[in-house]
Amino acid sequence: MSSPVVGKPVASTALRPVRVIRLNPADDVVIALDQLMSGTVLDGEAVTVSGLIPPGHKVATRDIGQGQAVHRYGQIIGFASQPIRAGQHVHTHNLAMGEFARDYAFSQGVRATVPSTEPATFQGIVREDGRVATRNYIGILTSVNCSATVARAIADYFRRDIRPEALAAFPNVDGVVALTHGSGCAIDSEGDGLAMLQRTLGGYACHSNFASVLLVGLGCETNQISRLLETQGLREHDRLRTFTIQDTGGTSLTIAKGIELVRQMLPDANDVKRETVSASHLTIGLQCGGSDGYSGITANPVLGAAVDLLVRHGGTAILSETPEIYGAEHLLTRRAVTPEVGQKLVDRIRWWEAYAQRQEAQINNNPSAGNKAGGLTTVLEKSLGGIAKAGSTNLVEVYEYAQPVRARGLVFMDTPGYDPVSATGQVAGGANLICFTTGRGSAYGCAPSPSVKLATNTALWQRQSDDMDLNCGEVLEGSTTIEQLGAVLFKLLLDVASGTRSRSEQHGYGQNEFVPWQISAIM
Known part of the structure; x- marks a missing residue:
């Protein structure tokens, strides 16, 4: 999935420009950057808004019949549960989950990783056995x-x-x-x-x-x-x-x-000292929580750009939260270095389907209430935005929960979507840094590995900057690009790995967020 390009605001008959984003020419919706009032004309889309559309939410750009697939990112995010007219709000009242076939196309999108010619380093703590720590x-x-x-x-x-x-x-x-x-x-x-x-x-x-x-x-x-x-x-x-x-x-x-x-x-x-070490010693756990309609447009792609830089420097990134890549896994299997690695990911998806069935639950119990208030309707939509954290690099291995991560590059670890449980597995696997995106304002930290928090929008940054380390809302405002801010984030991650305390560390988060995954019956 390519990173969206935020262009100039779409013109309208309103007194000020109305900002919306079209992520893919094949999409049936655009995303509102401002609150849209009924009667507003989106000239670039030849659409008149019908009703109130909150920021971060979707507005239909064409008529969609009941049962028809609805697309965002050029991918299916659900099916119309009732007829939707162009200009109407598209959300939980008229969009629902549904079954559809995925083309896993194992390994067909694999491409060579070009190592960086410019070294990236941080000040790490080298243990006697050669392992490198970011904290002590x-x-x-x-x-x-x-x-x-x-x-x-x-x-x-x-x-x-x-x-x-x-x-x-x-x-x-x-x-x-x-x-x-x-x-x-x-x-x-x-x-x-x-x-x-x-x-x-x-x-x-x-x-x-x-x-x-x-x-x-x-x-x-x-x-x-x-x-x-x-x-x-x-x-x-x-x-x-x-x-x-x-x-x-x-x-x-x-x-x-x-x-x-x-x-x-x-x-x-x-009796330790920090010394200059290669960025290849970084293993970063990727997390997103309290997501909104901007997560897959700003913070997640920015993190993905930083992941691409990390992998080019020989480091490792752990993508997780299996229920929150559900419906988008076919975009990862294309990047699996071998069909066997891709099949491992599909096998974990099948395990989750059986697990949910045994529990008489639905995998679409995500998005949460906060996610829905922020504009995300189905887990398919959240998943498509969530995998943007993984950048564009190859998927080199798939691990079960808390298994030691030995591979270098982008890997996947099977975990629940619940952030503390997921990150606990990543740290058990060796993550010495966590990077966490949020659009609603999650309060989270992780010990012993520092956690860096990314805000998806400027309103959140202004409201809760006390908990955030980087504002990715600048992408929406056109003051920077995903690639430019990804480079800024990569430098920030190196600084935090070198000892700079993140916001969550300053507040003392980390001990209560240790939550191992419990799957067995308690007798």
Whole structure:
């Protein structure tokens, strides 16, 4: 899908120009950049608006019969549930999901990636084994929800805003964070759910952004620490310590033990320095949430342009949120480096169809209420805009949730669309940076990997700039292009990877957003 080009405002009989965007000549709709009033004439479209069209929403440019497909981005976004006249608002009242065939055309769109001749670097932390970190935390992980309270108490002891003296002598340590969850027991000991939780915890336990990790359990839980370590090929050592509340002697003694172990870890954790490393050491998780009708026009394509630059420099980008590429997967299978990689993606789509059927649910439970208020009608429409985050590069591999990402380039990881769950899987897979687009104003951060937030429109930027790192609404205003702002974003990502704190980090987001995916029955 090519990036849309925002041209001059379409002329009208109104007192001021009416701005709309046509994304593809084959589209049945244009997108309003301003609120359109009934009677407004879009001369460039030879259409008179009928009714009120909110900004970011769709207006029909031709008559569409009931049952006919409606196109945006040159692709199907749904089917008319009733006759639609040119000039009418196209949204949930007259547009619905429907079945249609996709041509997967495996690997037919693969093209050579041209490496960049100009090196891109950032100031990273090189671990002893060669892995490169963007942050330097000590982490407190839990095997089960029962040990969450003690884990948080251990981390809270080292909070700079409460007890600044605790880390005063360790300026190179970004903090001590507790990542707790609500699972770990009353779960099938041989099932996929426990295996997925163990894979997630294992990925965090050896994440490059953690200098050291404590893993705290209760003692009698299904998710035994010894089995967790065994399944993940981990062993206890000076930088990975484990213990349980029951063996330690209760809550107070466990908290005291954890605090003492962190104190012992701090000198080594502080003994690091940032050095110049290649951008090829960046693995960025791509997220979009609280989307609107502009997401696929501004922030997502801008992120896609930055992804193309990252891949040219040898880095890795992880596209995820499988239910939110549903209906657009055929545009990714064309870019799969082999038919086998493309089939892996289709297999994950089929799994989701079966999963939704078992739950008596519909994959079109997205867009959310906020997405719909912002102009997105169906998950097909959201998906088509969502894959713009992936740029135009080849799809080199497909992973299941929280699997270690080994490939370089654009990869896909199967995750839910819910942002905290999705990003948790990406970080477990090795993402050392998250890039998050939003049109409604999502409040999100991620530890131990910093999260960069992109606003899709200037109104959001002005209203909630306290949470945003970059305004992509400038694309709509014609003051910059997608490619130009993509280059700006790429530089921003290198700066954040070098230690510049993102907005979400400044606000302390990250610990509560650790949410492993739970798929098994809780007994």
